[in-house]
Structures are given as structure tokens and as C-alpha cells.
Amino acid sequence: MEIIFTGKRALVTGATKGIGRDIAIQLAKCGAQVVAVGRNQTDLATLKHEVPSIQIIPLDLSDWNATSTALTNLGPIDLLVNNAGLGWLKPMSEITEEDVDSVLGINTKALINVTRIVVQNLLSRNAPGSIVNLSSQASLAGLMHHTVYCASKGAVDAFTRAAALELGPYNIRVNCVNPTVILTDMGKLGWSDPKVAEPMIQKIPLRRFGEVREVVDAVLYLLSDRSSMVTGTCLPVDGGFLAC
Template identity: 75%
Template sequence: MEISFAGKRALVTGASQGIGREIVKQLVKCKAQVVAVARNNDLLVSLKQEVPSIEIITLDLSDWAKTEEALQNIGPIDLLVNNAGLAILGPLTEVKEEDVDRLFGINVKSLINATKIVVNNLLARNVPGSIVNVSSQASLVGLNNHTVYCASKGAVDAFTRAAALEYGPKGIRVNAVNPTVIMTDMGRLGWSDPKVAGPMLEKIPLRRFGEVQEVVDAVVYLLSDKSSMITGTCLPVDGGYVAS
């Protein structure tokens, strides 16, 4: 399937590592001009060394005002990937207020703010656009020691549906992808122990975890005109986990 974003500008948050980093690379391969946003300046600089055509912005997206300031003169944006995310796991009885604030600050609040900025950008130019939110299977099923994380990703899915409804008449599509465990560098560290991985793998019909490129491909498809009739959808990339 040939996908081209020639003439399009894309904004990717959480772009410095893992899934976000690979999304940036794939979008550039598909001829998009990419603005990469993340907190870690060193990793962003190394990404730009790999992909010199991109623009980089070092930014803590949890700061609403600084995000507005940094992105207000960003220029035309046609595509948005809200990939920035945070996981803080543990029993509900041990959750701290700061954990809730940090999780919702990144996973929900910053996503809403970035989407608002890009939607205003699209509306001001009276052009269509496509937005993809990186959610999680944790929005669709309960997971042990994930209570607040599950709640934050459930909010992402609800926001995705509502934004799709609100701006569909303007030609702005909003979708989400909902991955299972993905074998990023961090994923391999966390799930390399068979005792940890085994029970989760037993619930995945394909009996394996996902690879980064499998999420990237889903994101790129939903961004593209190949999915022109798809909006308000939360697409599991989970090997069938939620079907089991």
C-alpha cells in the first residue's frame, strides 16, 4: 500500500524514543515534513542527526501555558500524532495524588491541549486533517496494578470519540490505536522474564507481544487518506487480547 504525505506537515509528540521515534522516521519516509516534540533534548538532537529534515521542539507538554507558547507559531499542521505518554503502575491502595496528577497531566491533559492547538490550526486554514492518539489496551480491559493508567487511557478513548464527532463535519478525523505490550527497548526490559510475560501471552491469541513497526503501520494508515472513512475509532493492536 503506497502512502504519501507529500506537502503535509506532521506534529509528533513523545517523539524522542520508542514508538514515537519510529513514527517520525516513517512519516519522513512517506515524504511528510515532521515537527518532533519531546522533553528529552539529547534524544531529540540525536533523532535530528538521524533524520536531518525534521524540526525539533524540546518541551514539557504537561505545562499547558508553555505548550501553547511553544506551538502557537508552529505554522501549518495537517497531521498530529499524540504519542507522549507515561505509565505509573502499582496497587490502587498505594496511589498518590501526584501519581494521578502526573498520569493525567501527560496522558490526557497534554493530549487535549495539543489537539486543541492543531484543530484551531486546521480550522483557521479551513483544511481537513487527521489526528491519531496513542492509547492502550488498558483503556479496553482491566489490568492488575494499572488502575490510574487504565483510567487515563479510557479518557483518551472517550476524548477521541467526542473530538471525532465534533470535528468530522470539518473534515478532521480523530482516531486512536490501542497497543498491547510492545517490544520497545523498555518493553523488552519489562517483559523479558518468562514468569512475567507468560500470563499475559496466554491471553493474547497470537501468543506474542507486538513490535514497534506494527504500531507505526497502524498509525500511518489512520493518518493517511487510505482510511478516509474512518474516524472515532479505537483500533486495538493487540494480537486479539481484547477478543479473548
């Protein structure tokens, strides 16, 4: 199934590493004009060197006003991938206010802000659009020591459904993808210990973690006209984890 985005302009947040970086690259390969947003200027420059057609914007998405300033006059955006996110393992009793503010600030608040900006642009142009939010299996199943992260991703799923309902009449689709553990460089590092990885793998019917390309393929499908009747959906890419 060939997917082509020629003539479309796409914004990808969290595009410096891992899944976001690969999404930006694959969108460009499919013909989209890509705008890549990230905090690390060095990583953005590396991405630009690899794919010169990609426009890069260094930006701290936790700053609501700076984000609005940087993106409001960016020009037409047809496709949006809200990939930027953060999280860590921490017992409930050790959670601080800063933990809550930082995780929800990026995973939820910044996602809503970027979506708001892109939607305003789409509505002003009376243009169709497709938005994909990167959520997690943690939005749909409790994970040990992931309380704040689970909460932030649960909010992403709820926002996705509500936004799809509101924007559907304008032919703007909103979906999200909910991956299991994905073997990005960070994923490989965090799950390299068999004692840590094996209990999780045993909960996944396919008995393995996901590859980056498997998430990217799902995102591209949901962005594309191949999924033109799909909106408000949370698509697990989890090897069956949530079926158990």
C-alpha cells in the same frame, strides 16, 4: 499499499524514543515535513542527526502554557500523532495525588491541549486534517495495578470519539490506536522475565507481544487518505487480547 504524505506537515509528541521516534522517522520517509516534540534534548538531537529534515522542539507537555506558547505559532499542521505518555505499576492503596496528576497530566490533559492547538490551526485555515491518539488495550480491559493508567487511556478513547463527532463536519478525522505490550526497548526490559511475560502472552491469541512497526503501520494508515472514511475509531493492535 503505498502511503505518501508529500506536502503534509506532521506533529509527533513523545518522539524521543520507542513508538513515537519510529513514527516520526517513517512519516519523514513517506514525505511529510515532521515536527518532533519531546522532553529529552539529547534524544531529540540524535533523532535530528539521523533525519536532518525533522524539526525538533524540546518541550514539557505537562506545562499547559509553555505548550501553548511553543506550538501556537508553529505554522500549519495537517497531521497530529499524540504519542507522549507515561505510566507505571502501583497497587490502588499506594496511589498518591502526584501519581494521578502526573499520569493524567500527560496522557490526557496534555493530549487534549495539543489537539486543541492543532485543531484551532486547522479550522483557521479551513483545512482537512487527521489526528491519531496513542491509547492502549488498558483503556478497554482492566489490568492489575494499572488503575490510574487505565483511567487515563479510557479518557483518551472517550475524547477521541467526542472529538471525531465534533470535527467530522470540518473534514478533520480523529482516531486512536490501542496497542498491547509492544517490544520497544522499554517494553523488552519490562517484560524480559518469562514469569511476568508468559501469563500475558497466554492471554493473547497470537501468543506474542507486538513489534513497534506493527503500531507504526496502523498509525500511518489512520493518518493517511487510505482511511478517509474512518473516524472515531479505537483500533486495537493487540494480537486478539481484547477478543478473549
